[in-house]
Amino acid sequence: SQKIEQNSEALNIQEGKTATLTCNYTNYSPAYLQWYRQDPGRGPVFLLLIRENEKEKRKERLKVTFDTTLKQSLFHITASQPADSATYLCALQMDSNYQLIWGAGTKLIIKP
Amino acid sequence: DAGVIQSPRHEVTEMGQEVTLRCKPISGHDYLFWYRQTMMRGLELLIYFNNNVPIDDSGMPEDRFSAKMPNASFSTLKIQPSEPRDSAVYFCASSGGTEVTDTQYFGPGTRLTVL
Numbered sequence: 236s237q238k239i240e241q242n243s244e245a246l247n248i249q250e251g252k253t254a255t256l257t258c259n260y261t262n263y264s265p266a267y268l269q270w271y272r273q274d275p276g277r278g279p280v281f282l283l284l285i286r287e288n289e290k291e292k293r294k295e296r297l298k299v300t301f302d303t304t305l306k307q308s309l310f311h312i313t314a315s316q317p318a319d320s321a322t323y324l325c326a327l328q329m330d331s332n333y334q335l336i337w338g339a340g341t342k343l344i345i346k347p
Numbered sequence: 348d349a350g351v352i353q354s355p356r357h358e359v360t361e362m363g364q365e366v367t368l369r370c371k372p373i374s375g376h377d378y379l380f381w382y383r384q385t386m387m388r389g390l391e392l393l394i395y396f397n398n399n400v401p402i403d404d405s406g407m408p409e410d411r412f413s414a415k416m417p418n419a420s421f422s423t424l425k426i427q428p429s430e431p432r433d434s435a436v437y438f439c440a441s442s443g444g445t446e447v448t449d450t451q452y453f454g455p456g457t458r459l460t461v462l
Contacts, residue, residue, distance in 0.1 A: 276456075278453025284450075334392050
């Protein structure tokens with residue numbers, strides 16, 4: 236079965252630096268890969284989606300890459316701010332399937 | 348729009364009791380998802396509906412769990428009888444489009460504690 240690995244330890248980054256989070260998966264490549272943000276006591280909030288035929292996607296300070304050879308997606312936040320501190324989840328989605336397979340998430344802490 | 352609404356926000360109950368969680372999706376959305384989140388297992392899809400019809404309930408852990416969607420604006424997830432291992436945060440999410448890639452909007456969750 237498909238497994239997803241995200242950094243289990245919290246990632247501490249100095250404000251202003253680029254934060255990079257990793258999402259690795261096993262087995263077959265998904266058709267889509269999504270990234271969500273989750274704050275304490277709240278539900279996940281969608282950030283970005285990247286398709287398997289896309290190498291990179293950007294949205295403001297966010298950038299996602301997708302490498303089907305390495306079976307890995309990287310999520311970057313440039314010019315990080317303390318307000319970016321949250322848990323970031325990646326989710327895999329197979330073609331024509333509404334079911335998302337979720338990673339455990341990585342807690343990001345941006346220090347002022 | 349108020350977003351996805353869930354109630355109650357917190358529920359504490361004793362083992363063996365019936366628990367009912369409620370969800371109101373975003374108006375106009377025709378997909379509704381129920382998830383469970385724990386530290387050990389992360390976020391798991393339990394069941395999802397399209398136009399009020401259950402499409403995939405393969406994630407429902409046991410017969411003790413049941414979900415209904417009597418109309419487009421309301422869904423319930425029921426656990427009967429509840430057990431301590433059911434303690435988790437339960438999320439409801441809805442999606443409005445016909446594309447599988449359409450964004451899922453999550454509610455604030457119900458934190459369930461079974462003693």
